[in-house]
Amino acid sequence: MPYLDDRRRVNGWIAAFTIPALALFAHWLFQSTVTADSGSALAEVEAVLLNVSRLAWLAPVFVLIQASMIVRGTATASWQNLLCVFLTLAGALMIWSSQLA
DSSP states (O other): OOSOOOSSOOOHHHHHHHHHHHHHHHHHHHHHHOOOOTTSHHHHHHHHHHHHHGGGGGHHHHHHHHHHHHHHTSSOOOHHHHHHHHHHHHHHHHHHHHHHO
16 A cells, blocks of 8 residues: 555445444543433434444444455555545544543
């Protein structure tokens, strides 16, 4: 991987594996900034974010799959794909470090 290949866009599978980590970040920001009533639409949004972010427990597996896709050549080594791998890794570190501490 001597350079970043910018000829292609982000790989769909790599982006899909990033969704739980993004939901975890959004839930964390949502929880720290917004106070939702129990019956409001914001409470439903928070519940959806929480449920999707629970998939972040599998983020270490997602990172391995993403990295193997880039190494094998299934996905290009573009900055978009590497950003998705980095975000997934950050989500994995967030959820696992809070539980192991």
